[in-house]
Structures are given as structure tokens and as C-alpha cells.
Amino acid sequence: MNELDLHEVGVRGINSQLLSLPKNTNEKHWVIHNPKGQHSIAVGLDAPLQIDIRGHVGFYCGGMNSHAELTIHGHAGVGTAENMMSGVVWVKGNSSESAGATGNGGLLVIEGDASSRCGISMKGIDIVVGGSVGHMSAFMAQRGNLIVCGDAGDALGDSIYEARLYVKGKVASLGADCIEKEMQAEHLADLERLLKAANRKEKPSDFRRYGSARKLYNFSVDHADAY
Amino acid sequence: MDKTPRTLPRKSATFDDYTLSEIRRAASTGIYDIRGGGAKRRLPHFDDLLFLGASISRYPLEGYREKCGTNVVLGTRFATKPIELKIPITIAGMSFGSLSAQAKEALGRGATIAGTSTTTGDGGMTPEERGQSKTLVYQYLPSRYGMNPEDLRKADAIEIVIGQGAKPGGGGMLLGQKISDRVAAMRCLPKGIDQRSACRHPDWTGPDDLEIKINELREITNWEKPIYVKIGGARPYYDVALAVKSGADVVVLDGMQGGTAATQEVFIEHVGQPTLACIRPAVRALQELNMHRKVQLIVSGGIRNGADVAKALALGVDAVSIGTAALVALGDNDPHYETEYNELGTTAGSYDDWHEGRDPAGITTQDPELTKRLDPVKAGRRLSNYLKVMTLEAQTIARANGKSHVHNLEPEDLCALTVEAAAMAQVPLAGTDWIPGRGGY
Numbered sequence: 241m242n243e244l245d246l247h248e249v250g251v252r253g254i255n256s257q258l259l260s261l262p263k264n265t266n267e268k269h270w271v272i273h274n275p276k277g278q279h280s281i282a283v284g285l286d287a288p289l290q291i292d293i294r295g296h297v298g299f300y301c302g303g304m305n306s307h308a309e310l311t312i313h314g315h316a317g318v319g320t321a322e323n324m325m326s327g328v329v330w331v332k333g334n335s336s337e338s339a340g341a342t343g344n345g346g347l348l349v350i351e352g353d354a355s356s357r358c359g360i361s362m363k364g365i366d367i368v369v370g371g372s373v374g375h376m377s378a379f380m381a382q383r384g385n386l387i388v389c390g391d392a393g394d395a396l397g398d399s400i401y402e403a404r405l406y407v408k409g410k411v412a413s414l415g416a417d418c419i420e421k422e423m424q425a426e427h428l429a430d431l432e433r434l435l436k437a438a439n440r441k442e443k444p445s446d447f448r449r450y451g452s453a454r455k456l457y458n459f460s461v462d463h464a465d466a467y
Numbered sequence: 468m469d470k471t472p473r474t475l476p477r478k479s480a481t482f483d484d485y486t487l488s489e490i491r492r493a494a495s496t497g498i499y500d501i502r503g504g505g506a507k508r509r510l511p512h513f514d515d516l517l518f519l520g521a522s523i524s525r526y527p528l529e530g531y532r533e534k535c536g537t538n539v540v541l542g543t544r545f546a547t548k549p550i551e552l553k554i555p556i557t558i559a560g561m562s563f564g565s566l567s568a569q570a571k572e573a574l575g576r577g578a579t580i581a582g583t584s585t586t587t588g589d590g591g592m593t594p595e596e597r598g599q600s601k602t603l604v605y606q607y608l609p610s611r612y613g614m615n616p617e618d619l620r621k622a623d624a625i626e627i628v629i630g631q632g633a634k635p636g637g638g639g640m641l642l643g644q645k646i647s648d649r650v651a652a653m654r655c656l657p658k659g660i661d662q663r664s665a666c667r668h669p670d671w672t673g674p675d676d677l678e679i680k681i682n683e684l685r686e687i688t689n690w691e692k693p694i695y696v697k698i699g700g701a702r703p704y705y706d707v708a709l710a711v712k713s714g715a716d717v718v719v720l721d722g723m724q725g726g727t728a729a730t731q732e733v734f735i736e737h738v739g740q741p742t743l744a745c746i747r748p749a750v751r752a753l754q755e756l757n758m759h760r761k762v763q764l765i766v767s768g769g770i771r772n773g774a775d776v777a778k779a780l781a782l783g784v785d786a787v788s789i790g791t792a793a794l795v796a797l798g799d800n801d802p803h804y805e806t807e808y809n810e811l812g813t814t815a816g817s818y819d820d821w822h823e824g825r826d827p828a829g830i831t832t833q834d835p836e837l838t839k840r841l842d843p844v845k846a847g848r849r850l851s852n853y854l855k856v857m858t859l860e861a862q863t864i865a866r867a868n869g870k871s872h873v874h875n876l877e878p879e880d881l882c883a884l885t886v887e888a889a890a891m892a893q894v895p896l897a898g899t900d901w902i903p904g905r906g907g908y
Contacts, residue, residue, distance in 0.1 A: 379669075
């Protein structure tokens with residue numbers, strides 16, 4: 241195990257160390273101390289590292305991650321794991337807005353609550369939120385799965401494309417072109433797989449599924465009121 | 468027959484033929500008019516400025532013998548690997564999707580021969596474009612279509628797009644006709660749907676957040692790559708100041724004549740400011756922050772020839788960028804295809820329904836039969852020829868004004884033909900020493 245103290249080396253010192261590691265490095269396990277809510281910690285990683293961040297982080301922690309598995313032992317700021325390509329980002333606490341924004345792949349787990357715009361423009365990432373998500377979550381979500389074990393705020397899935405949304409609790413309101421859809425066997429299987437990966441105890445059958453009505457895919461003046 | 472003299476039929480200046488046709492089109496379809504390109508209305512522009520030249524008070528450089536530099540270095544503020552271009556004319560961001568892969572390749576080829584950069588667009592980086600572009604700027608847009616860290620690291624510079632001159636405040640639009648299998652795969656979208664990309668970035672709002680975002684991109688790319696911030700011509704004084712505050716290495720400012728792949732006609736013609744009106748407020752913001760020439764300013768929107776280049780540089784710009792003119796150099800709107808333009812209900816020189824994907828020149832289309840018409844090698848050569856001519860023209864003007872580098876051109880070398888242009892460019896009205904807004908009158 242290797243240790244880095246952000247108080248001593250700064251964000252640049254942390255990232256330059258982690259980004260300099262080759263993909264086949266033997267130095268896989270890293271612990272980052274004293275993150276102190278700083279921004280852009282462990283961004284753009286491109287190796288199968290295991291990273292434990294001991295404390296709270298600011299914006300974009302794990303941003304554009306590929307291959308690495310990050311655990312944030314605290315709360316996370318805006319844009320956690322934004323545009324993640326692969327790997328895992330796991331937040332033990334809560335996460336601020338735009339968690340998993342535009343993510344292409346990998347798994348983002350938020351044990352606590354996520355804020356507004358969770359999964360905005362997601363492009364293939366899987367997101368499991370143990371608590372609730374705020375308004376405009378999964379806005380223009382293109383692909384991937386967003387699982388919310390608590391409640392969802394207003395305008396869930398507004399202008400959604402092909403992403404799949406699963407909510408166990410209440411949905412304050414659905415956004416434009418987002419509707420409740422039938423839960424089929426393949427969806428229950430996806431849910432079971434992702435809940436297990438996130439160490440959740442909820443039952444897939446307790447969730448409801450939401451997705452695109454696909455009525456706004458091509459413009460029609462008769463749908464202008466939807467905007 | 469009544470012999471009483473009658474007045475001639477008179478058309479309304481307010482309800483002119485174009486306006487009437489648009490009312491009828493809207494009434495028939497129920498959809499706003501969508502088109503490509505930039506503002507087509509008459510606007511105060513570089514044609515309204517003249518260079519004074521040299522005489523007794525200033526002496527010129529020998530036209531064909533004395534050196535006149537044209538190089539420009541971009542990204543000297545924070546990036547450890549700034550880019551140096553041979554000419555102060557770059558190729559603006561245009562997406563694969565709006566343009567064919569052949570057109571993107573041709574832009575890369577032409578720019579590389581001429582010693583300048585080209586730029587990706589909404590939809591990501593194609594191998595053809597990267598392969599043929601010595602210096603490639605990677606756009607980072609609100610939609611993040613096709614955005615990935617691997618391509619980010621392959622780029623020579625990163626351009627964070629906040630807006631563009633044709634539609635400041637508007638997002639992207641690529642209609643279903645152009646969403647081919649390849650375009651759909653790069654954007655993670657179903658084939659054939661209308662793609663309307665976001666107008667705001669998904670994970671930051673405001674200049675404080677932008678500063679954090681810029682730092683994230685610098686961390687991921689090891690602080691090597693210049694980071695540009697591109698803005699539309701909305702409030703250039705404030706927007707440039709905030710881009711500088713946020714940590715930009717380069718600001719790209721696009722006036723309303725700058726083109727788009729597709730948006731509403733009403734947006735193109737009625738939102739944003741002319742390029743000429745944007746430059747001086749932008750330069751003033753840089754000067755007041757002591758950042759002029761430290762944060763480089765690139766201006767685009769209606770640049771057509773070396774005179775436009777020289778005039779923009781004289782007003783304080785470090786480089787210009789071309790989009791529409793580059794497409795014309797490749798072959799867009801060429802009279803060679805007049806018959807086919809007629810079949811589309813238009814004429815060569817006026818064709819702007821780029822979103823429909825039926826471009827006879829094979830440039831703004833994904834149709835495999837049409838795209839084959841554009842030879843990337845020949846089209847790239849045409850673009851490089853054009854860039855060289857523009858550069859020679861700018862040098863000619865610079866030498867005539869006694870400048871050994873095009874960046875030595877200055878506002879004092881200019882006068883204006885109209886009061887409007889004098890006010891916008893803050894140079895004297897020709898034949899006077901009057902600069903509107905500077906007092907005294």
C-alpha cells in the first residue's frame with residue numbers, strides 16, 4: 241500500500257504521481273490522506289488502481305476515470321466521476337449535483353443522497369444511489385442505468401433518450417417525454433446485478449421503471465407545449 | 468380602357484418578398500425555419516474600415532523583399548506546451564456529423580500544409596481528422612458527445628465551448644437526416660433522431676465553476692495543453708474578462724456572422740453582435756487586466772480575405788479563425804453544382820439547408836454517394852492555397868503600413884468609412900479625427 245498526503249504534495253502532486261503509473265504497475269493500492277475538500281483529486285486515471293480517499297472531496301473527484309476503483313470515505317462535491325469511462329467510483333457519504341454527468345461506462349455508487357442533475361447526459365454509466373436524488377436527474381440521459389433507492393425530485397428524466405431509470409421511492413414529477421414503463425425480466429436482472437454490485441439489500445421487485453416515450457425524438461409542432 | 472394614370476405596384480419595405488415567403492412557409496409547416504451558416508443581413512463589417520498606408524509620416528517596407536512575420540504562439544499563459552502556428556489564421560470548430568468525414572480530413576490536410584491548426588466539433592474526434600492534422604484543437608462542449616480522455620490527451624489544445632456567434636445562448640442541433648450509423652455510435656444516440664445538444668455544460672455553471680473545470684482539464688492533461696475558451700459575441704467585455712479570470716490561455720470570440728451547422732433562422736439573424744462590434748470591447752477587457760498578448764484572442768465570424776485578417780489584427784486580435792470561408796474553399800456552394808442546387812430549390816451561393824444532408828458538394832452531408840464527391844487531398848490543397856493567399860494579402864497590407872510583423876498592425880493604421888464602423892472599431896471616421904464615443908462632439 242502506498243500513501244499520499246494531499247496536505248504535503250497538493251492536488252498536482254497526487255495526480256502527477258497517479259497519472260505517471262503504467263497500466264501494468266504493481267503499485268496498485270493507494271491511500272490519499274487529508275483531501276480537505278479539494279477539487280479534481282484523482283482525475284483522468286487510466287490504470288487498474290485501487291484508491292482510498294480518506295475524507296471529503298470537492299468537484300470532479302474521479303472525473304474521466306478509466307479502469308481505477310476509487311472509494312471516497314466522505315462526502316463528494318459537484319460532478320463526481322463526471323464522464324467516467326470504466327472502473328468504479330464509490331462515495332460513502334453524499335454527493336453534490338451532477339454526479340456521474342455524461343459518464344460513458346463504469347459504476348458510480350453513492351451510499352447517501354445525490355443532489356440535482358444526477359446522471360445528467362449519462363452515456364452508458366451505471367449509477368446506484370442509496371438515498372435520494374434531486375430535481376432534473378437523468379436530464380437528457382442517453383444510455384446506462386440510474387438506480388435510486390430513495391426518492392427522486394422534480395422533472396426526473398426530462399428529455400431522456402435511451403437510459404433506464406429505476407426508483408424505489410416516490411418520484412416528485414416526471415420531465416418531458418419521460419414515462420413509467422413496464423418492468424420486464426431483463427430489467428429485473430439488470431437491477432439485481434447492479435444492486436448486488438453496490439452491496440444493496442433492496443429487492444428489484446420493489447422498484448418502478450421509467451424511460452423515454454420517444455415522442456420528442458423528431459420535432460413536431462404538435463409537441464411544442466412539452467417544452 | 469381607363470386612361471387615368473396609376474401609380475406603379477409598390478412592394479413594402481417592411482413586408483418584402485423574403486418576409487412574405489417566410490410567413491407563408493411558417494403558416495404551411497408550423498415549424499420555425501432552420502438553416503446553416505451565419506447572419507446574412509447587412510452588418511457593419513471589416514469592409515467599412517480602410518488602412519491608411521504609409522507616406523511621409525510613416526514609411527513602408529519593401530513589398531517583395533523585406534520580411535513580414537506571420538507566426539503566432541497560442542497558450543503562453545499557463546500551458547507548458549503552447550502551440551506555434553505559421554500563420555494567424557486557424558480553422559474553426561466544425562463537427563463530424565455536420566460535415567462529412569472527407570470534409571474533416573480535407574480541413575486537416577489544408578491546415579497542416581499551411582502550418583495552422585484545425586478544430587474538432589460536437590461529436591468528437593475522428594481518426595481521419597487526427598491523422599491529417601498536425602495541430603488539432605479538441606472542442607469540449609456541453610453535450611460531451613464523443614468526448615473521452617483518450618482523445619483529450621491526443622489533442623494539441625482544448626477549446627471549452629461556451630457559445631458561438633451564430634447562436635449565443637443556444638445549443639447544438641443535428642437533425643435526424645444526418646444521424647448515420649457512425650454519427651449515432653459516436654454520440655451514443657439512436658440513429659435518425661433529431662439531436663438537440665444542451666446549451667449549458669452539465670457539470671458547471673458560472674465563472675467560479677469554470678475555473679475549477681479548467682483546472683480539472685489541466686490536471687488530466689498534465690498542465691501541458693493550452694486551454695481555449697470560446698464565446699459567442701454576446702457581452703464581449705464581460706465575457707472575455709470572466710474567461711481570463713477563469714484561467715483561459717486563449718479566448719476565442721465568435722461574432723454573429725460566424726456559421727453554424729443548423730439552428731433557427733430567427734436565432735442567427737436576431738441574437739448576438741456583429742464581429743466588428745465585439746473586438747474592441749474584448750481587447751479593452753484584456754488590456755485593463757494587463758493580459759493583452761498574454762492571453763491570446765482569436766476572433767471569427769465573417770473573415771473572408773487577407774484584408775479582414777489584417778484589420779482584425781490591427782484592432783488587437785492575435786489570430787482569426789475561419790469556418791464558412793474554409794468550406795467554400797473546399798467546394799461548398801460551387802457553381803459547378805448549380806443544376807443540383809436548383810433542384811433543391813436554391814442556387815449556388817445561397818445553399819444553407821445543411822441540416823438536410825443533401826449537399827451536392829459532399830461537404831455538409833453523411834450521404835455515402837454525395838460524400839464520395841469530395842476528394843480530401845484535392846480539397847485540402849484548395850484550402851491551403853486559400854490560406855496562403857490570405858496570408859500574402861495580410862502581409863502586403865502590413866508592409867504597406869510599415870510593419871515587419873502582422874501583429875505590429877495597430878488601430879492607428881485604420882480609418883472608418885461609416886460612423887457606425889468608427890464607433891464600433893474605435894478608429895476615426897475617414898477624413899476626420901473623430902472617434903464616436905471619445906468625446907469632443
